[in-house]
Amino acid sequence: MLKNTGFCDRYIIMKNWQKEYSKSIRNIDEIPSHLVDKDISSLKRVSEKYPFFSNRYYLNLVSNHPELKPVIIPDERELEDNTGLEDPLGEEIDSPVPGIVHRYPDRVLFLTHNICPIHCRYCTRKRILGKNVNFGKNTWDRGIKYIESHKEIFDVLISGGDPLLLNNSEILYLLEKLKNIEHVGLVRIGTRVPAAFPERINSELINTLKQFIPLYMNIHFVHPLEITEEVKTACLRLSGAGIILGAQIVLLKGINDNVETLKILLRELLKIGVKPYALFHPDNTRGTAHFRLSIDKGISIVHKLRGFISGMAVPNYMVDLYRGGGKVEICYNYIKSKDGDTYEIENYEGKHFEYR
Template sequence: MAEKIIKGFTLQSSGDPSFLRKEEDTIQEDEPPSSAGEAQSAASKKIESRSNLRLVFSREEDDDSWRGLLARSITKAVDLPKHLCMDAIAVHDVTRRYPMRINPYYLGLIKEINDPLWLQAIPDFKELNDPLGVEDPLNEEEQSPVPNITHRYPDRVLFLVSSQCAMYCRFCTRKRKVGRSLTVTEETIASGIEYIGRHREVRDVLLSGGDPLLLTDKSIEQILKALRQIPHVEIVRIGTRVPCTLPQRITPRLVNMLKKYHPLYINTHFNHPLEITPEAAKACGRLADAGIPLGCQTVLLRGVNDDAAIMKQLMQRLLRIRVRPYYLYQADLTQGTGHFRTPIDKGLEIIEALRGHTSGLCVPTFVVDVPGGGGKTPLLPQERGKLK
């Protein structure tokens, strides 16, 4: 069974040509700016309107227009001042350690320095000063029987099928892997499918990464088809942020392919109301029209959404674009993300403020992914003051 499933499998990543150079890491060793003055001079050469750039691309209906956006992504610190009023020197060392990618669509949503979208996308020197953070806080590697499979729960597995994202979020739980091309290969995907085929207890497969939807349509379909040939796999889920960070990727061609593999569920990831744009609404509408149930897994982030009014607005807007709030996550103890973490009581305070003040559909489950691989633990407002 396993040999038949994986025969002929080929992995193709989409968009950015650097995805195809399997022997090199995507972290760019760009030369640091020679001085703060030089960086400031570059800052004065900002493009006229980043929002106009976003709108030009969003009007294109061709199935491949999103590739152009991805190819124009900012990946080097030295290029940031061309588009934003900032000093590249301050983040150069950060981008050498943790990859950066900001595509023109998401760049166009940023309105000012340190706004909620800036904080999620732009590297910060604080990433290099996180004494409490650990590389793999959820113990995914120790619970991995084969590369890129995490088998924590009896009947389901996490299957990492991509190391690439449309944007590298600065709070990412998998900063240790994302953006590094050799962490996911054709061989690791083939071995993952073989593992799932051999383990009859696995009925639910969550495809994640990176972002699975950064693979080509052909590669995504190969994976889905292989999983659908395994009799005991009942449910396939996809965790993706592209409806938020690159909604142009949700093309008619992609959606028509995905709907052939029901039951299929998608959990996406919006963190702030400003991310819910007409383009994002259109992408989610296409997926919903294809019969794919959509949920949202939001992360509680200091300075981004750690406010009850902002969270209420986000959850209400999600429902309007046919996405049901699912989880609100306490930020993980991932190394390099300490400046985003809030006290647990902040999340409980927000849930308490939502209850009774908006519809029940707008109230996500607040969870802590217990460090060390303990799994998700739901928390209720009555536990305020009891946890740290």
Template sequence: MKNWWEKRDPSGWIDLAGESIVRPQDLPARLSADTLRRDAVAAVFPMKVNPYVLSLIQSAEDPIGLQFIPHPAELEDTGRSSDPLAEERQSPAPQVIHRYPHRVVLLVSNQCAVHCRFCMRKRRMADPGQVSHALIERGIAYIRGNASITEVILSGGDPLMLGDDQLLSILQDLRGIPQVRLLRMHTRVPAVCPRRITESLARRMSAFHPLYINIHFNHPLELTPAAMTACHRLADAGIPLGSQTVLLKGINDDARVLCQLMEKLLFNRIRPYYIHQVDRVPGTAHFQVPIQKSLQLMNGLRGKLSGLAMPHLMIDLPGGGGKVALTPEVVVARQKDHWLVRNWEGKIYTYPCG
């Protein structure tokens, strides 16, 4: 019998993933500049660009190309830790990251539809295989045996790179654990391989409510008609959608671009959730936006966006310290019986103490 990833799917998403470009020298002519240096990067940090994403890239230096095509700058900071968030140290069972008391991440896949050049798990890119059923079962057994775990996040790789039956089997196993009340899924598939989201898959996943899906979008250009159709299918099935965005220098570190992205997400029933500082893994220094600028960008969004479209700016602390929300300083000082508070325009107002 063929493995699930070898079975043909009517939507064609498996074929699409299998036709990915993995060598810079195979890129079309419009993207072929500096091939030798890009090949050197891909030898260290593997490349994967599927035909759908390739169709969105007009230039290696455009907002989509910069996210997926190897860049020589990636080899300028290879001395960083490959696991700065200490995920491996906080893994008490196979495929499990247990950082917070009541919540775990279950890594159900090693594969993604594309390779993002800024991936926090770049260390896993070279693993071509899928996670074995036995390892996933051991992870689920750990969750089942820990009464404090009430929330499970499916991640990877990308959980939607699993076949329908395998993914739904995992969801069913988790839903059968009495203490697990909330399921989440983190994915980039609707943005980079939208045909994967079939009406059948959306309908079948709706049986596992409450199931929340956070989708990784970084730029308005990613919200194509195909991507929006994929998201609408999930939303129509009653699955609440959120977004996670990585703040990337030269791609989306601009208040106008972020406003467009957050509004477009909200108008398509995707609630903006997090904007992340890029994690400090090897090969990502050229993407990093200084925190001071990030705070200024967030302040620039306030007053321009609906409160429903306003995300949280997050950093993930090195060494396994977890996520922390960063906010512009709005409380300026206390003066006797009132506070001085700065609004979104930068104006100072008084607010009574008490």
């Protein structure tokens, strides 16, 4: 059992991240007892279907801040949800070769493996987390060939699992191959690592990544409590190396579905050099119904942010449609009426103005 030592003590960024990662917790019995307020056997049943996993840094953060508990601690409601879909985004339908999802005209998702710094309970790819999914160099090479032979592909998003948990030589291999494809103009890394396992952002990784700038990185955050000194250091090291950082946030019932929490998160992100890029409505993934909120509530939250905090801090609110429909931005409608070329437009305070 991990001792609850009041882990507010500074966590030291370790150079040997593999050693630290190898100490990650998979066993429900090792979760601090104050985070398990229900019958432990029911959590074990949940974890058999949807494995529990956390590195020690994040588990200690949750141990200190139980507000973050729903992010990683199994919940028996996961087994009760039959409404969601195993593959809500239809990634398998849009996969021309293993590991590649090609849905939009000029961009592909490149899945590298299914290993993560933590298992987020609301994950869209819950179906493959902790399962033995066959990614590897042969699969990557097939994906690279696919991209080489499709000249319309401009933008490659490397994701997973988490690509920053590959070792440096693997990251180097992938980035070299992708950056050398002439028609690929944009390579992005989608990652949870800087927010959930900051000790991975060491000098060797920075030296590997900075060879490939311009390089974009979208970091997944869900709560301001995730922005610790270690995370701040990790993000500043990445941006200091020239990597362009954005944040993608999942809007989650019971974690961040209120204006105040999001306001703090969005502002704190800007302070550490991370531009809030997307706020995702939770996907309709099986086992995650307890995280879902209505789109109306999401619109109302964003409406109460826009205009009230810096425009730089407000992300696009996106819904990813079922079965490959793709991402759509959902907005409050500020246009209240139109008469010829005259519009009646509402401002952020709810006042109406005529605009020709």
